[in-house]
Amino acid sequence: MKKLIAGNWKMNGSLAANEALVKAMLEGLGGAVPAADMVLCAPAPYLAQLGGLLRDSPIAWGAQDVSAHEQGAFTGEVSAAMLRDFGCRYAIVGHSERRQYHAESDVTVANKAQRALAAGVTPIVCVGETLAEREAGQTELVVKRQLAAVIHVVAHCTSEIVVAYEPVWAIGTGKTATPEQAQQVHAVLRAQIAAATQHPERVHLLYGGSMNAANAASLLAQPDIDGGLIGGASLKAADFLQIVGSAR
Numbered sequence: 409m410k411k412l413i414a415g416n417w418k419m420n421g422s423l424a425a426n427e428a429l430v431k432a433m434l435e436g437l438g439g440a441v442p443a444a445d446m447v448l449c450a451p452a453p454y455l456a457q458l459g460g461l462l463r464d465s466p467i468a469w470g471a472q473d474v475s476a477h478e479q480g481a482f483t484g485e486v487s488a489a490m491l492r493d494f495g496c497r498y499a500i501v502g503h504s505e506r507r508q509y510h511a512e513s514d515v516t517v518a519n520k521a522q523r524a525l526a527a528g529v530t531p532i533v534c535v536g537e538t539l540a541e542r543e544a545g546q547t548e549l550v551v552k553r554q555l556a557a558v559i560h561v562v563a564h565c566t567s568e569i570v571v572a573y574e575p576v577w578a579i580g581t582g583k584t585a586t587p588e589q590a591q592q593v594h595a596v597l598r599a600q601i602a603a604a605t606q607h608p609e610r611v612h613l614l615y616g617g618s619m620n621a622a623n624a625a626s627l628l629a630q631p632d633i634d635g636g637l638i639g640g641a642s643l644k645a646a647d648f649l650q651i652v653g654s655a656r
């Protein structure tokens with residue numbers, strides 16, 4: 409399976425900055441087929457711009473969140489069908505920043521994943537423990553609980569999701585999980601997926617949390633790490649391309 413490298417721009421960018429960044433990435437690729445599948449997840453207002461810039465390119469685009477509802481009186485929310493309208497192939501759901509700052513529960517995250525799938529958008533489901541949970545020896549318990557909620561709701565579509573293991577203590581902190589720490593959790597998640605679907609090999613298991621050009625190769629060399637979800641380093645074309653290049 410080809411690896412998947414997803415950039416999470418978070419709340420960064422502008423029309424001008426996005427255009428410069430995307431053009432630098434496309435120039436850097438130079439028309440070659442990338443070593444990994446690539447996706448850029450932008451703030452919702454810029455999805456149309458990405459659609460224009462990335463059309464006929466090997467880079468897909470995605471959103472950073474999606475509503476748990478289909479349509480209607482949900483002011484400020486963006487539905488999965490709207491994302492699909494803009495050619496979005498992916499939507500991050502359950503990022504720890506959404507769980508933390510918007511009090512998203514496991515059930516809400518599961519419903520978001522389900523809405524995305526129903527509209528033909530691949531959810532990138534984020535799971536991960538806080539530092540306190542890791543220190544209390546609860547890492548496996550937490551990530552399994554978070555993933556179980558999603559598997560329960562998406563059921564026979566489990567093979568169509570992407571899962572990103574993002575230890576909260578590693579996000580934006582410069583503290584990466586060691587390849588061994590990440591692999592240990594990925595193996596647990598892989599087993600959980602294998603128990604839930606007949607096609608576990610279709611599910612990409614991404615690692616996220618301070619992944620960068622220097623540490624990507626050793627993380628991506630782990631047997632159960634099928635790609636990365638990259639925050640800070642996805643805002644620099646050269647760094648992001650180097651991560652993609654190390655995904656062989």
Ligand code: PGA
Pocket residue numbers: 416574578579580581582616617618619637638639640641
């Ligand atoms: P980071 O963010 O690479 O900046 O740590 C990863 C993420 O939050 O998805």
